[in-house]
Structure formats: structure tokens, C-alpha cells
Amino acid sequence: MDSRRKDRREARLKQEIEKYRASNPKITEQFADLKRKLVDLSAQEWESIPEIGDYSLRNKKKRFESFVPVPDTLLEKARQEQEHVTALDPKSRAAGGTETPWAQTPVTDLTAVGEGRGTVLSLKLDRLSDSVSGLTVVDPKGYLTDLKSMKITSDAEISDIKKARLLLKSVTQTNPKHPPGWIAAARLEEVAGKLQVARQLIQRGCEECPTNEDVWLEACRLASPDEAKAVIARGVKAIPNSVKLWLQAAKLEMSDLNKSRVLRKGLEHIPDSVRLWKAVVELANEEDARLLLHRAVECCPLHVELWLALARLETYDQAKKVLNKAREKLPKxxxxxxxAAKLEEANGNTQSVNKVIERSIRTLQREGLDIDREAWLKEAEAAERAGSVLTCQAIVKNTIGIGVDDEDRKRTWVADAEECKKRGSIETARAIYAHALSVFVSKKSIWLKAAQLEKSHGTKDSLYNLLRKAVTYNPRAEVLWLMSAKEKWLAGDVPAARAILQEAYASLPNSEEIWLAAFKLEFENNEPERARILLSKARERGGTERVWMKSAIVERELGNVDEERKLLEEGLKLFPSFFKLWLMLGQMEDRLGHGAKAKEVYENALKHCPSCIPLWLSLANLEEKINGLSKSRAVLTMARKKNPATPELWLAAVRAELRHGNKKEADALLAKALQECPTSGILWAAAIEMVPRPQRKAKSSDAIKRCDHDPHVIAAVAKLFWHDRKVDKARSWLNRAVTLSPDIGDFWALYYKFELQHGNADTQKDVLQRCVAAEPKHGERWQAITKAVENSHLSVEALLKKAVVALGQEENPNAADP
Structure with missing residues (x-):
């Protein structure tokens, strides 16, 4: 009901306020009309206005003034207020509101208190001083350190300490033979700052619990450095078999000789303590260590570390004897x-390494020990890190197949090798692949994995040798032949690559990939006649459309227009649905200036390939060049009808309108395009670039929501950061774009241009190397540069620099918007 009446109540209140203000106007409102007329006053009239004076009645009355002497009581009171108070009233109230008890002899003289504090301070300074020949010297550093060490304890902490002290006192009295009680009590006093009391308590604990080593260790810790040795000596006397006490006693000694003496004394009481033997061996020189280890393995024959340490110190023959004795004592x-295998490898007995590991597996299995494959692989990696490569290989060879089903071997071994590769254990991974290839000789995938490992971490020779083995065992695997030839070509040995491909012909006479690889080898090394002969043979053998296309490319580069047209026409008769041949023919006619012929070629091509977007785009560009925008617009509209939801066609239409200054039509087309293709990255990137500068941030936010991982959108956002001079963010987003799509050369060109402007030599070199490694093939601007005849033999680095120059001819990212 209240909520329903609220509107009426507020309206009524508003009416009452207005009525009151109308009946009681403010003074400012009463004179508002007069104030407005002040505008018309002249300067003389303003100056003639008289100054206001004080016309109040109180000034007109004659004030009666009288003067009388100040009374003595007032003067006495003022004197008392001005003097310093040096005493406390015994009846004064304390801070808590209670009277000070009379029984506690209160301090009533504040002057005496101040003098007492000065006396105490002077006594402290005298105690810290050193009088030398009448001069008093105070160490300021020590004095300040002493002041810093003072612990200010709150009331709550004091209360807690008192409770804990009472509790621990009860513990130590009711059960004096309980060592943790004494230790806790001593530590409480240490925390409270009463170190002497703590020492006394722990001393009583040592007397009550003389056979507990923890109490003695605590007493040693709390004792002063001079007394610590005496304390630990009493502890060792009370518990001669405590290893901890002997180690603590050795730690208190300063020189290695004294430490060694203490540890040897301990070994007299505890000869089977491995920790004491290790400690004393670490302090000894090599000769003494060997003698000590001989004694140690006699006293502790079941500890493998002592045996292994002794074997490392001995000569080869003696080490073999030591390890044989160790095997007798520890057969598992x-x-x-x-x-033992590492020892054989270190002494050049490579044949014995594998025998030792084989024998070890048999012996351990005979002893009933389960062979843990994972643990042995870790041992192989450890052997690799120690430099024992043969031992690593032998371990892998003899243990990799244990516990793995036959049908799972390939998958498991490849996974093991990849894990080792990730951990940096390259020799172990290589050994796993070697064993896998000895079992699965004809598995092409394993050969490729092993070749990839050699390419990343091996030498050129090791890679070539592996690939030679691969093609020997798999002569029908064309990818291995191609990889082998390519590696030789990249190494600069073109005749060897040519010889490999000739061997590949013999094994795979009908392989188109081999023929095309041979053509590329000759074509890229400026041997066009050889390339032409190879392609001619390939066509005679019934080559596919790619062979005809490559043949036309060779003729185009050589400038044989008639031969190029002839090859393209023959190829189209055989492969009328291969759009690249149509494109090449149309581009050739356009290049020669035969616009009508080119248009006819494109129209014929679209009859055979109506869904080919590049053909539609080429025809639209040709129509725009010959007949203007209207004809191009009609072609693109027809293309969109036959190929709906195609972002490239929408983008071409938008750009055509922009080229002719039709901004509104372009915006309308782009809006329709985004409705039909809401997740198209190229359209959203165009939308970001087309909107005015203040709206780009909002538009980029919408684009990221629609297609977060599209490289075109990410590159467009990177340009925004570049505009705003946010260098780090721009670099990060450009790096993300090339990471998501390393095959698009436009992003690499943009990234390299950015580093040329804002990076240093290292960052520029890094981007260049990454681009060369990625070998990009696509991208609107990139393909236009790479497909040009004059750029056909340029390297990726040269193409990248040309692409940067082409970008520089477009709008500068740092230029202001028009």
C-alpha cells in the first residue's frame, strides 16, 4: 500500500513546496528584476553609488568604560598555571579510573624520575665504554646493535608466555623423563629472551634424560661457543652410539683434521654407520679415501654407494674385482x-658393454627381481648425462621391450622417444628409434620421426646416413626419397641431390612427386632446359594437371608465349575442371593486353568451375578495369548468388566501392557481409580499418568476441596498438598472429616492418629467421609478389623485404587518419 501511494505522496509534497516558495520568496528573487536593470548602468553611475557605512545603533550608543585594578587571587592563579608541575597528586586518578593505592609507595616527584633515568643511562654507557689513558671510547656500532636487539613484548605475549611456562613446568615436574618437555621449556625461555634460564633448563633435561640425543643436541645449540664442545663431549660419553651426536661434534671442529679425528673416533663406537663413513671419506684425500672405503665396505657390505665409490677410485682391474665382490654381496x-658397463665403456671395451647389460638383465630376472622398464629408461638417461652413450644404448636395447605387448610396441616406443626428446635426452631418444627401426624396418612414420630428430639435433652426415638407410629399406616411400634429396640440396650438393632423385626414378618410375621434385631442383638452379625435358617426359608418361601447370610456368619464365598458350590449351582439354590452368591462361591474355580474350577465358572457366572464387575475383577485376564499377558490381553480385556466405566475394565488393569513393555503399555492403558471415576474420579486420579512429577500439572488441583466434583480426588489433605507439602490445599481438598462421606471408611482412621501425638488430634477425623457417606460401600481398615472373627464384628473405617495401608504399600505420 505504501508503494502504491508513494507517487501521490511525492506529488502532494512537491505542490506544498511550490506553494510555500511562492508565498515566501527569497530576497534574491525579490530583487531579481532590479538586478537585471543594472546592466544598463554607465560607468559614471556606478562610481556615484555611495559607499555603505556602519549605521548600526550600537555604535551610536555611548559605551560606558571603567578600569579597576586586577585582584591578587587572579594573579596567583595565573602564576600557578605558568609553572612546571614536578609532583603527582597521591589521590589522582590512574588511566584505568582507579585511585593509586597508598600501600604501593607512589612516585610523586617527576624531577627525581628524570634524574634517575639519566643515571641509569650513564651507568649503561659506562659499562659499554673502555677507558684508555683517561679517554672514554664508546663503540657506537655495538651500542646501536645492542639497542636494536632489545625485544619489546606486548601484554598479550607476556600473558601467553606465563601460561606456557606454567604448563611446561607442570610437564617437566610430573614427567621429568620426557625429553620434549625439557626441549620445549628451554625454547620458550629462549623466545622470552632469558637465555641463561633456557640453558639451566636444558641442563636439567640432560641430567634427567641422559640417553636422549635430541636433548643433548638442543643443549649444544643453546650453549655458548666455548661450552658447546664440552656439552657435546658429555653427550657422546652418555650415548656413544649416537650418529647425530658424533656428526654434531665433528661440525663444531674448525679444521678438517680435527673433524676427521672426531669422525674416526665415532667409527670406533659405530663401525656400521654409513653416514659416518661418508662424512669421513669426504674429508680424506684420494689415497686415504680408498683405504677408508675398503674398510667401509667390510663394515657395511650391504650399502651399494660405498661399493660404487670404491670402484670409482680404483684402477680398472681392481675396480672389476670390487664390483664382482659387490655383486656377490648385493645380487639384486x-x-x-x-x-660395470660404464667402466667397460670408459676403458674402450665397447663390445663388452652390451654383454654386461644383457647378463645383468638375465641375472636379475633369475634372482626374482622384476625389471621396471621406466626405471631402467631413467637409468639410460642418467648414463647419457654422465657421458656413457654406449651404456645408454645398451640399456635401451635390452629393456625397452620388457612388459610391452606386441601390438602396442610401435606406439609406446614412439611416445617414449618423444618424451625423452622433450626432456633433452637426445641419445636415449635416438637409441629408442634405432631399436624401433630394427624391429619395424618398413614403417615409414618411424623413419620420418627419426629423421626429424636427426634434423633437429644431429649432424648433416648423421641425417643423410639415416635417410640412406630409410630409402634402402623403404624404396617405395617417395617422401623419404624427397626428404633425402632436399637435405642434399639444402646442403648445397646439387649433383648428389640429382643422383638421389635418379635412384628414386628407378624405384618409382611413375611417381609424379619424384618428377616434380626433379623439375624443381633443375628449375631453381637455373637449368630451365633440363626442367623442360623432365616435364616433357612426365607429360608423355601421362602426367597430371600439376605437370601441365609447371610446364606452362617454365615457358612463361622463358618468355615463350606461344608455347605457354599451347600447353595451357592442351592441359585444359585434358583437365577442364582444373581452375589454375584457366587462371594462368586468363592472366596471360590480360598481361598481353588482350582484355576481351581474357574475359572470354574467365567466362568459359566459370562454366566449368562455378564455385572457384579466384576466377570470379579475376573476372570482376578485369571488368572493373575495362568497363568500370557497374559491370564489376554485377559480376560480384552474380558470384555471391552462386557462392553464398563467401567472405572473399563480399570483401572484394566492399573494396571496389571504396576504390571509387562510395563510402556509404561500402559500409552497407560490409554490414550485410557481417550478417551473412558473422565469424569471418577478414571481414572483421576490414571493418576495424574502415570505421573512424575513435570507434576502432569498440569495433576490435566486437571482432575479438566473434572470432578470438582469427589471425586477421589479431593483426588488425596489432595495427591499432602500433598506431597508439604501444610497442610491447603491438609486438605481442603480431607475434601471436604469425604463430597462429605462419603460412600467411602478409603477417610476416607486417611484423618485420614493425621491428624495422621499433625493434633492434636481434629482434629483426629473429623475425627474419622465423619467416625463412616457416616458408609462407599464402597471403594476398605475399602471393602477388611471389607469383610475379621476376621474383620466381628469389629467396624467402628477399621476398619478405620486397613485401615490406610494398607495405611501405601503402598507408603508413603511424600516419594520421584523414
Missing amino acids: EPAIWIT
């Missing part, structure tokens, strides 16, 4: 066998 210890 794999580390001894692995050390």
Missing part, C-alpha cells in the same frame, strides 16, 4: 651392473 642391485 642393478646399479652395480650399470656401473
Whole structure:
């Protein structure tokens, strides 16, 4: 009901306020009309206005003034207020509101308190001073350190300490033979700052619990450096078999000689302590360490680390004897066998390494020990890190197949090798692939994986040798032949690459890939006649459309227009649905200036390939060049009807309108395009660039929501950051674009141009190397540059620099918007 009446109540209140203001106007409102007339006053009239004076009645009355002397009481009170108070009233209220008890002899003289504090401070300074020949010297550093070490304890902490002290006192009294109680009590006093009390408590704990090593260790910790040795000596006397106490006693000694003496004394009482033996061996020189380890393995024969340490210190023959004794004592210890294999490898007995590992597996299995494949692979990696490559290979060879089903071997071994590769264990991965290839000789995928490993981490020779083996065992695998030839070509050995491809012909006489690889080898090395002969043979053998296309490319580069046209026409008779031949023929006619013929070619092509977008775009561009925008617009409209939801066609239409200054038509087309293709990155990128500068941020936000991982959108956002001089963000987004789509050369050109402007030599070199490694093939501007006849043999680096120059001829990203 209240909410329903609220509107009426507010309206009524508003009417009452207006009525009141109408009946009681403010003074400013009463004189508003007069104030408005002040505008018409002249300067003389303003100056003639008289100054206002004080016309109040109180000034007109005659004030009666009288003067009388100040009374003595007032003067006495003023004197008392001005003097310093040096005493406290015994009856004064304390801060808590209670009277000070009379029984506690209150301090009533504040002057005495101040003098007492000065006396105490002077005594402290005298105690810290050193009087030398009448001069008093105070160490300011020590004095300040002493002041810093003072602990200010709150009331709450004091209360907690008192409770804990009472509790621990009860513990130590009711159960004095309980060591943790004494330790806790001593540590409480240490925290409270009463170190002497803590030492006394822990001393009582040592007396009550003389056989507990923790109490003695705590007493040693709390004792002063001079007394610590005496404390630990009493502890060792009370518990001569405590390893911790002997190690602590050795730690308190300063020189290695004294430490060694203490540890040897401990070994007299505890000869089977491995920790003491390790500690004393670490302090000894090589000769003494060998003697000590001989004694150590006698006292601790079941500890493998002592045996292995002794074997490392001995000569080859003695080390073999030591390891044989260790095997007798520890027949189930794999580390001894692995050390033996490493020993053989270190002494050049390469044949014995594999035998030792084989024998170790058999012996351990005979002893009933389960061979853990994962653990042995880790041992192989450890052997690789130690430099024992043969031992690593032998371990892999003999253990990689244990516990793996036959049908799972290939998948499991490849996975193992990839994991080792990730961890940086290249030799282990290489050994796994070698074993896998010995089992699966004809598996092309394993050969490719192994070749990839050699390419990344091996040498050129090792890669070539591996590929030679691969093609020997798999003569029908054309990818291995091609990879082998390409590696030789990249190494600069063109005759060897040519020889490999000739071998490939013999194995695969009908392989089109081999023929095209041979053509590319000759074509890229400026041997057009050889390339022409190869393609002619390939056509005679019934080559596919790619052979005809490559043949036409060769003739185009050589400038043989008639031969090029003849090849293209023959190829189209055989392969009328291959759009690239149509495109090449139309581009050739356009290049020669035969616009009508080119248009006829494109129209014929679209009858055979109505869904080919490049053909539609080429025809639209040709119509725009010959007959203007209206004809081009009609072609693109027809293309969109036959190929709906195609972003490239919409983008071409938008750009055509922009080229002719029709901004409104372009915006309308782009809006329709985004309705039909809402997740198209190229359309959203165009939308970001077309909107006015203030709206680009909002538009880019919408684009990222629609297609977050599209490289075109990411590159457009990077341009925005570039405009705003946000260098780090622009670099990050450009890097993301080339990472998402390394095959698009336009992004690499944009990234390289950015680094040329804002980066240094290192960043520019990094982008250049990454682009060369990626070998981009696509991109609107990139393809226009790479497909040009004059650029047919240029390297990726040269093409990238040409693309940057082409970008520079367009709008500069840092230029202001028109």
C-alpha cells in the first residue's frame, strides 16, 4: 500500500513546496528584476553609488568604560598555571579510573624520575665504554646493535608466555623423563629472551634424560661457543652410539683434521654407520679415501654407494674385482651392473658393454627381481648425462621391450622417444628409434620421426646416413626419397641431390612427386632446359594437371608465349575442371593486353568451375578495369548468388566501392557481409580499418568476441596498438598472429616492418629467421609478389623485404587518419 501511494505522496509534497516558495520568496528573487536593470548602468553611475557605512545603533550608543585594578587571587592563579608541575597528586586518578593505592609507595616527584633515568643511562654507557689513558671510547656500532636487539613484548605475549611456562613446568615436574618437555621449556625461555634460564633448563633435561640425543643436541645449540664442545663431549660419553651426536661434534671442529679425528673416533663406537663413513671419506684425500672405503665396505657390505665409490677410485682391474665382490654381496642391485658397463665403456671395451647389460638383465630376472622398464629408461638417461652413450644404448636395447605387448610396441616406443626428446635426452631418444627401426624396418612414420630428430639435433652426415638407410629399406616411400634429396640440396650438393632423385626414378618410375621434385631442383638452379625435358617426359608418361601447370610456368619464365598458350590449351582439354590452368591462361591474355580474350577465358572457366572464387575475383577485376564499377558490381553480385556466405566475394565488393569513393555503399555492403558471415576474420579486420579512429577500439572488441583466434583480426588489433605507439602490445599481438598462421606471408611482412621501425638488430634477425623457417606460401600481398615472373627464384628473405617495401608504399600505420 505504501508503494502504491508513494507517487501521490511525492506529488502532494512537491505542490506544498511550490506553494510555500511562492508565498515566501527569497530576497534574491525579490530583487531579481532590479538586478537585471543594472546592466544598463554607465560607468559614471556606478562610481556615484555611495559607499555603505556602519549605521548600526550600537555604535551610536555611548559605551560606558571603567578600569579597576586586577585582584591578587587572579594573579596567583595565573602564576600557578605558568609553572612546571614536578609532583603527582597521591589521590589522582590512574588511566584505568582507579585511585593509586597508598600501600604501593607512589612516585610523586617527576624531577627525581628524570634524574634517575639519566643515571641509569650513564651507568649503561659506562659499562659499554673502555677507558684508555683517561679517554672514554664508546663503540657506537655495538651500542646501536645492542639497542636494536632489545625485544619489546606486548601484554598479550607476556600473558601467553606465563601460561606456557606454567604448563611446561607442570610437564617437566610430573614427567621429568620426557625429553620434549625439557626441549620445549628451554625454547620458550629462549623466545622470552632469558637465555641463561633456557640453558639451566636444558641442563636439567640432560641430567634427567641422559640417553636422549635430541636433548643433548638442543643443549649444544643453546650453549655458548666455548661450552658447546664440552656439552657435546658429555653427550657422546652418555650415548656413544649416537650418529647425530658424533656428526654434531665433528661440525663444531674448525679444521678438517680435527673433524676427521672426531669422525674416526665415532667409527670406533659405530663401525656400521654409513653416514659416518661418508662424512669421513669426504674429508680424506684420494689415497686415504680408498683405504677408508675398503674398510667401509667390510663394515657395511650391504650399502651399494660405498661399493660404487670404491670402484670409482680404483684402477680398472681392481675396480672389476670390487664390483664382482659387490655383486656377490648385493645380487639384486642393478646399479652395480650399470656401473660395470660404464667402466667397460670408459676403458674402450665397447663390445663388452652390451654383454654386461644383457647378463645383468638375465641375472636379475633369475634372482626374482622384476625389471621396471621406466626405471631402467631413467637409468639410460642418467648414463647419457654422465657421458656413457654406449651404456645408454645398451640399456635401451635390452629393456625397452620388457612388459610391452606386441601390438602396442610401435606406439609406446614412439611416445617414449618423444618424451625423452622433450626432456633433452637426445641419445636415449635416438637409441629408442634405432631399436624401433630394427624391429619395424618398413614403417615409414618411424623413419620420418627419426629423421626429424636427426634434423633437429644431429649432424648433416648423421641425417643423410639415416635417410640412406630409410630409402634402402623403404624404396617405395617417395617422401623419404624427397626428404633425402632436399637435405642434399639444402646442403648445397646439387649433383648428389640429382643422383638421389635418379635412384628414386628407378624405384618409382611413375611417381609424379619424384618428377616434380626433379623439375624443381633443375628449375631453381637455373637449368630451365633440363626442367623442360623432365616435364616433357612426365607429360608423355601421362602426367597430371600439376605437370601441365609447371610446364606452362617454365615457358612463361622463358618468355615463350606461344608455347605457354599451347600447353595451357592442351592441359585444359585434358583437365577442364582444373581452375589454375584457366587462371594462368586468363592472366596471360590480360598481361598481353588482350582484355576481351581474357574475359572470354574467365567466362568459359566459370562454366566449368562455378564455385572457384579466384576466377570470379579475376573476372570482376578485369571488368572493373575495362568497363568500370557497374559491370564489376554485377559480376560480384552474380558470384555471391552462386557462392553464398563467401567472405572473399563480399570483401572484394566492399573494396571496389571504396576504390571509387562510395563510402556509404561500402559500409552497407560490409554490414550485410557481417550478417551473412558473422565469424569471418577478414571481414572483421576490414571493418576495424574502415570505421573512424575513435570507434576502432569498440569495433576490435566486437571482432575479438566473434572470432578470438582469427589471425586477421589479431593483426588488425596489432595495427591499432602500433598506431597508439604501444610497442610491447603491438609486438605481442603480431607475434601471436604469425604463430597462429605462419603460412600467411602478409603477417610476416607486417611484423618485420614493425621491428624495422621499433625493434633492434636481434629482434629483426629473429623475425627474419622465423619467416625463412616457416616458408609462407599464402597471403594476398605475399602471393602477388611471389607469383610475379621476376621474383620466381628469389629467396624467402628477399621476398619478405620486397613485401615490406610494398607495405611501405601503402598507408603508413603511424600516419594520421584523414
